[in-house]
Structures are given as structure tokens and as C-alpha cells.
Amino acid sequence: MATFREMKDRISGVKNVQQITRAMKMVAAARLRRSEEGIRALRPYSSRLDHLCARFLRGATGVEHDFFQQRPVSNIAVLSIASDRGLCGAYNNRVVDATVKLVEESPGEEDHVVAVGSRCIAGVRRAGHKVERSFEDIFNPVRYPVAQDITAHLRRLFLEGTVDEVQVVFTEFFSPMRQQVVTRRLLPCPPHLHHQEIKEHHERELPEGMHFEPEEAEEAERLVYLYEPNYEQICSRLVAHNLSIQVYRALLEAQASEHGARMMAMENATDNAEEMIDELTLQMNRLRQESITRELLDVVGGAGALQ
Amino acid sequence: MEIRIITPRNTVLEADDVEHVLLPAEGGELGILPGHITMVCSLGVGRIQVDLADGPVRLATSGGFAEVLQDRIIVLADTAERESDIDVDRARRARERAAERLEKRVEDIDMARAEAAFARAANRLEIAGPE
Incomplete structure (x- = not known):
């Protein structure tokens, strides 16, 4: 049976932990807000870029680009994006699990895992897979040049023929309560997105006050464009650029998801601590009462013996 | 003429009283007046100058794309900073x-x-x- 003193120490211990989890929750909430702003800030840009790409590539049946090359898939590369820190529930594990599954199901012998976040790197290695290239400490905030570096590496793997397909695994952010691990193909690029697909995509993506304008896009298609320097080069740049933006967006989504997951995990921890404190306090009071009763009985018994 | 200059991080400039724009196209500087033919061009490192009714705005860019529509220019820049923000x-x-x-x-x-x-x-x- 624990003594009164021990109980008191335990309660103050739990209270300390609760203070920390509460502080972490606040920090995560603040960072989440900033991350969400980052995603929102990218939207006007990416939606415009999608427009441009769709318009170009849809009519461009004759365009050959290395990024469209469909080859029989033997080796794949996986860009796996999780975080540098723990204490965020199952956030890191989910990404690692999805990555490992993808790698193990791929027909090739070699793994080409590019991992972002030290937890992700460690997780993939623990599962017995090699990490070919790793990026740490790139969040808060994510910088666009980092996305370009990552993309350049993946592009090289694909263009040199080391891999025939590039996938990205990251956590898509819907709300602080809801994040979902998704796997998307980066390369080869889907030959052309149709307006319908883009429209669907944008209905989820577009913030208030912005609309997808199919009429505008269709009208623009009828327009004659002048290309500078020329059509092929513009296409090739657009496709390459779009790829970096996709990676950049995945990094931003992952960052927001991490903070969302941490916020929820810390909220639960704070609630659990509260429950524990209540229970321990109850136990402690019971203990105190028992000892008082015992002492009282002693006194009464002693007085009785004296008479 | 309208202009929007957008980067992955923010919208740098939005104006609808544009008289003339200079863009750093890869082949050299490109001047655009209202009524320009629709065009898409890729941009290099250089200067964007937007002449508004109340004076010019100068920006530094490190490249990107520009889409010229009828009386509307959309610049998708990797980075763009006004001279005072550099x-x-x-x-x-x-x-x-x-x-x-x-x-x-x-x-x-x-x-x-x-x-x-x-x-x-x-x-x-x-x-x-x-x-």
C-alpha cells in the first residue's frame, strides 16, 4: 500500500506531465495555424499552374516528354514524408507502414527510398529497408528550394532509368481531426489531366471566393498562343515545374498533418492526465481518511485503557 | 490591363490599372501593352517592371512563367520581390x-x-x- 507521501508525489508528477502536454498542444496548435496558411498561400499558384498544364497537355497529343514515358515497372522509388519528432500519435508509423508495404510489393530487387524526417528514416531502416537519400530538419517552415532538391533527385532516378516509377507517400491534411496517408504517382506523369478531373480536384482545394472557371479554360483553348521560346520547351518546363510544386505541396500537407496529429495526441494526453489526477486524488483522500480514523481509534482505545 | 503576380508563397501584386509591363523572358526583355496577342513565355532571372497609372513597380524574379491573356497577365514566378522588400x-x-x-x-x-x-x-x- 502506497503511503500518503508517495501518493502526493505521484499526483504532482502527473501534474507536471500534464503541464508539458498542455504546452505542447498549444505549440502544435500555433504551428498548425501557420502551416495551414502555407497551404492556403500555395493554392492560387498551384491552381493557375494546373490550368496552364491542363490546357497545354490536353491538346498536346503529339508531345513527347521523358516524364510521360511509360515503361514496364521493375524498380520503383518512393518519396516518404513524415516528421523529425515523435509524440504525434500514429502519424509517423502510418507513413512508414505505407512506405514499407509499397516497397515490399514492388517487383524490383532494389529499394530506392527517399525519406524525409528522422522518424521516417529510422522507421524504414528498422523495417529492414535501405534509405537511399534522407532529408532532415526541413520543416517549420518548408522552403521551396528543398522541394526542388528532392524533385531533382527523383527526376534523375527516373530519367537515368534506375527506376521506372516514382511514388510519394505523405499524409494529406483535411482538418486537425482528419488526416489521411495517401500514395500518389509522381512519375511517369499522367499524360493529361482532363478538365473534369481538375475541376473535381479544385472543388476540394479551392478556398472561398475562388472558382474554377471551365468556360475560361475552354475559351483559352480556342485562343491562339504565342510561345516564347517555343512550344516544346514551355511544355517541358511546365511539366518539370509542376513536379516540384507537387512535391512542395506534399511537404506542406505533411507538415500541417503532423501538427494536427500532435495537437490531438497532446489533447488526449492532457485529458488522460486529468482523469489520472482525479483518481489519484480520490485514493489519496481515502488513504488520509483511513489514517485519521486509525489514529482516532488509537486515541479512543488508549483513553479507554487508562480508565 | 490586369496583372497578377503569384509565387508559391504569396500573391505579390494584383492590379487592374496596368499600362505597360516589362518581363524578363528568356530570350530577352519583353514589353507588353494592352491588346497584346495571347502568349505563354518562360521567364529567366531578371526584373519585372509594371507601369501603373500612379507610377512603376519594380520586382526581382528568379524565373517562372507568364501567361498573357486578353487584357490580363498572370505571372507565375518562383520568387518575386518588390524592390523595397528585397x-x-x-x-x-x-x-x-x-x-x-x-x-x-x-x-x-x-x-x-x-x-x-x-x-x-x-x-x-x-x-x-x-x-
Whole structure:
């Protein structure tokens, strides 16, 4: 049976932990807000870029680009994006699990895992897979040049023929309560997105006050464009650029998801601590009462013996 | 004529009283007046100048795309900063760092990247004004 003193120490211990989890929750909430702003800030840009790409590539049946090359898939590369820190529930594990599954199901012998976040790197290695290239400490905030570096590496793997397909695994952010691990193909690029697909995509993506304008896009298609320097080069740049933006967006989504997951995990921890404190306090009071009763009985018994 | 200059991080400029725009197209500077033919061009490192009714706005960009529609220009820039927003100290440090790398010509440093970094920093400094 624990003594009164021990109980008191335990309660103050739990209270300390609760203070920390509460502080972490606040920090995560603040960072989440900033991350969400980052995603929102990218939207006007990416939606415009999608427009441009769709318009170009849809009519461009004759365009050959290395990024469209469909080859029989033997080796794949996986860009796996999780975080540098723990204490965020199952956030890191989910990404690692999805990555490992993808790698193990791929027909090739070699793994080409590019991992972002030290937890992700460690997780993939623990599962017995090699990490070919790793990026740490790139969040808060994510910088666009980092996305370009990552993309350049993946592009090289694909263009040199080391891999025939590039996938990205990251956590898509819907709300602080809801994040979902998704796997998307980066390369080869889907030959052309149709307006319908883009429209669907944008209905989820577009913030208030912005609309997808199919009429505008269709009208623009009828327009004659002048290309500078020329059509092929513009296409090739657009496709390459779009790829970096996709990676950049995945990094931003992952960052927001991490903070969302941490916020929820810390909220639960704070609630659990509260429950524990209540229970321990109850136990402690019971203990105190028992000892008082015992002492009282002693006194009464002693007085009785004296008479 | 309308213009929107957008980067992955923010919308840098939005205006609807544009009289003339100069863009740093890769083949050389490109001037656009209202009624220009619809066009898509890729941009290099350089200066964007937007002449508004109440004076010109100058920006430094490190490349991107520009889409010229009827009476509307959309610039998708990798980066774009107004001359007053340029961090001169940072640009100067970046230029020194790049210059150092270029001078050393060390094997394992990507020369093309150092050159690009140098060009970007030099461009920012040029647009920010006389040193």
C-alpha cells in the first residue's frame, strides 16, 4: 500500500506531465495555424499552374516528354514524408507502414527510398529497408528550394532509368481531426489531366471566393498562343515545374498533418492526465481518511485503557 | 490591363490599372501593352517592371512563367520581390557565398547551382538599388 507521501508525489508528477502536454498542444496548435496558411498561400499558384498544364497537355497529343514515358515497372522509388519528432500519435508509423508495404510489393530487387524526417528514416531502416537519400530538419517552415532538391533527385532516378516509377507517400491534411496517408504517382506523369478531373480536384482545394472557371479554360483553348521560346520547351518546363510544386505541396500537407496529429495526441494526453489526477486524488483522500480514523481509534482505545 | 503576380508563397501584386509591363523572358526583355496577342513565355532571372497609372513597380524574379491573356497577365514566378522588400543583406551574403564557391571550383560542388545562385543574388541587389 502506497503511503500518503508517495501518493502526493505521484499526483504532482502527473501534474507536471500534464503541464508539458498542455504546452505542447498549444505549440502544435500555433504551428498548425501557420502551416495551414502555407497551404492556403500555395493554392492560387498551384491552381493557375494546373490550368496552364491542363490546357497545354490536353491538346498536346503529339508531345513527347521523358516524364510521360511509360515503361514496364521493375524498380520503383518512393518519396516518404513524415516528421523529425515523435509524440504525434500514429502519424509517423502510418507513413512508414505505407512506405514499407509499397516497397515490399514492388517487383524490383532494389529499394530506392527517399525519406524525409528522422522518424521516417529510422522507421524504414528498422523495417529492414535501405534509405537511399534522407532529408532532415526541413520543416517549420518548408522552403521551396528543398522541394526542388528532392524533385531533382527523383527526376534523375527516373530519367537515368534506375527506376521506372516514382511514388510519394505523405499524409494529406483535411482538418486537425482528419488526416489521411495517401500514395500518389509522381512519375511517369499522367499524360493529361482532363478538365473534369481538375475541376473535381479544385472543388476540394479551392478556398472561398475562388472558382474554377471551365468556360475560361475552354475559351483559352480556342485562343491562339504565342510561345516564347517555343512550344516544346514551355511544355517541358511546365511539366518539370509542376513536379516540384507537387512535391512542395506534399511537404506542406505533411507538415500541417503532423501538427494536427500532435495537437490531438497532446489533447488526449492532457485529458488522460486529468482523469489520472482525479483518481489519484480520490485514493489519496481515502488513504488520509483511513489514517485519521486509525489514529482516532488509537486515541479512543488508549483513553479507554487508562480508565 | 490586369496583372497578377503569384509565387508559391504569396500573391505579390494584383492590379487592374496596368499600362505597360516589362518581363524578363528568356530570350530577352519583353514589353507588353494592352491588346497584346495571347502568349505563354518562360521567364529567366531578371526584373519585372509594371507601369501603373500612379507610377512603376519594380520586382526581382528568379524565373517562372507568364501567361498573357486578353487584357490580363498572370505571372507565375518562383520568387518575386518588390524592390523595397528585397533583403539586401541576405542577397549580399548569398552573392558572396556563391562567388566563393565559384572561385574555389571544388569538384563536388554543383557549379551550375552556384552560378544560378550568384545570378539570383546579383539580380536582387541590382534591383534593390545602388550599393
